[in-house]
């Protein structure tokens with residue numbers, strides 16, 4: 436049930452210049468503190484703020500990071516509240532922020548959390564166990580068109596309509612094993628024989644809906660840039676194309692000095708690049724890492740550096 440930090444060497448290498456002088460660093464997806472531990476080891480003068488919405492993650496990380504004494508603080512919150520958390524702690528602007536998106540291995544591997552299509556467990560899938568929306572509500576109460584939207588948009592599943600129809604006709608559905616079997620049966624046999632587990636995409640879609648993952652990311656990215664000091668760095672690891680697309684688009688927008696419509700003779704916008712992209716292409720794990728940790732396979736790391744505000748400096 437351990438969690439192997441993904442692209443750990445690459446992440447710390449990219450963050451190293453921002454860490455050299457110490458300062459505050461934020462791991463906004465603490466998980467089992469795999470990256471956090473490496474950051475604290477690499478930067479002996481740094482202080483770490485670790486955020487997670489899963490209390491189990493915080494408890495386990497507290498033990499892992501105990502040898503670092505008073506060099507860290509852990510906060511239970513949603514990373515979409517990043518700016519408020521840092522303001523409350525009085526530590527903004529910080530030297531850098533890491534977002535390692537998605538779920539951790541202990542969350543996936545614990546059947547009682549309901550994330551796994553391989554083990555029987557309750558239809559839960561909440562990262563924050565006190566949140567109100569569960570997978571059970573999505574699976575057993577959503578209208579067919581809503582289910583289809585979740586499975587199609589968030590799961591990027593081309594058989595979403597068939598799956599949604601089948602889920603409705605099998606209600607009530609009691610657990611993850613039953614759901615996985617229903618999804619599998621709804622997918623054409625020829626397709627089922629190739630590729631990953633046939634329920635993988637549907638489970639991903641429901642998980643993203645339950646945890647509001649894309650909304651949280653959309654709020655966290657601007658907050659992370661806004662909370663980072665010039666020269667500081669923002670690193671984001673994503674695990675599926677929806678997340679990666681959102682990060683890529685956000686980085687490109689934030690790295691532009693002008694957002695005027697094409698064809699205008701002079702720039703009339705007030706935009707100013709806030710970041711410089713350090714990874715022209717996303718960094719992917721090497722074969723050896725994927726062999727050792729298959730969950731790293733789909734990972735993509737994008738890193739940007741915070742720029743100083745030019746206009747304000749000139750004024």
Ligand SMILES: C[S@@+](CC[C@H](N)C(=O)[O-])C[C@H]1O[C@@H](n2cnc3c(N)ncnc32)[C@H](O)[C@@H]1O
Nearest residue numbers: 440464466467468469470487488513514535651
């Ligand atoms: C992939 S794991 C991070 C693993 C970590 N980097 C490590 O090496 O142990 C993602 C973690 O982020 C947390 N998480 C995901 N979305 C979150 C959000 N919106 N707010 C706070 N924590 C979140 C999950 O609960 C999970 O523990």
